[in-house]
Amino acid sequence: MRVDGREVWMLAGSNPLDLAGDPRVIEAAADATRRYGTAAGGARLINGNLGIHEDLESALAAFSGAEAALLFSTGYMANLGVITTLAGAGDVILSDAFNHASIIDACRLSGAETRVFRHNDAADLERQARAIPPGAHGILVLDGVYSMDGDCSRLSELVPVARACGLTVVLDDVHGLGVLGKHGRGTAELEGVEVDVLVGNLGKALGSFGAFVACSSSVREWLLNRARSFIFTCGLAPGPAGAALRALEIVQDEPERREALLARSEQLRAGLRDAGYDTGPSTTHVVPALVGSNAATMSLCERALERGVYAQGIRYPSVPEGTARLRFTPMCSHGADDIDRVVDLFRELRAVS
Ligand SMILES: Cc1ncc(COP(=O)(O)O)c(C=O)c1O
Secondary structure, three states: OOEOOOOOOEEEEEOOOOOEEEEHHHHHHHHHHHOOOOOOOOOOOOOOOOHHHHHHHHEEEEOOOOOOOEOOOOOHHHHHHHHHHHHHOOOOEEOOOOOHHHHHHHHHHHEEEEEEOOOOOHHHHHHHHHOOOOOOEEEEEOOOEEOOOOOOOOOHHHHHHHHHHOEEEEEEEEOOOOOOOOOOOOOOHOOOOOOOOOEEEEEOOOOOOOOEEEOOHHHHHHHHHHHHHHOOEEOOHHHOOOOOOOHHHHHHHOHHHHHHHHHHHHHHHHHHOOOEEEOOOOOOEEEEEEEOOOHHHHHHHHHHOOOOOOOOOOOOOOOOOOEEEEEEOOOOOOOOHHHHHHHHHHHHHHHHH
């Protein structure tokens, strides 16, 4: 990327498979725009339902192995829609302590009682799930990949607890989708479990914009008629829908992209650790390097940028106070040599700080 006219290596984006700039994806966006125009022109339930919305929903449902899918305008709105529709007053939501802000906001808005369990702790989940009053509906809400630490949800431990306690499982896997699992279906595929409702977005691995929910046909109907963040907003613009459709094909046809991404991420993580950084529990393409204070983190971020590498400084309130960090998000198109150079730079910057 170019920053103020200077070329900079981008290790801070949300475009891990480098599909946002892929000529095939760009052409698909242009095609969809030529065919349908630049806007859906209205809410889906009234005048904004387009053929391309339905094509994309069918493709996303098939990819996710679900009966149906429903598009939302953003991942934030998908979480709001799903959680406020499935849970209400008298219900209990069990939410991982590290869940994304959009889940936290959705829980608040739902009117359900929200009980937060310790991050990835199946025993704490079980203790709290067993205490749900008889007759109350329980919902377990999780992120697939925790976006500030880069660790995965321990679904193979948490989902069996949910099943034993009769909880509905909602998984927000916007980071895992297209990247993790043999076919790129995400964290649930990686962990070998099934969830009831999957939230994915189009704005990360698929290089576009928008989001979707993959679920049963009856949950889709319920969302279609009840989810206010779906009903009272404009349908997804045709360009991003066309881009996502094409990107989804590429994700399925070119597994080498996610393989390269995960290999480069592992190389970066190992290199940063060797250079003395604490990369926390990361096992994915989100690689943090813990620094501690806000000032030291932002200074490191600025000095790296001056030297041509952009890794994002992350501070409170995105992470707890005292745990400020650099957050690296490599891309599949970075080469092994590029990653070596990035590690060398951060080794040097650490030595002089
Ligand atoms: C875990 C998680 N869920 C949801 C979202 C929101 O997605 P969107 O940007 O499509 O609104 C994000 C955004 O980064 C995220 O990290």
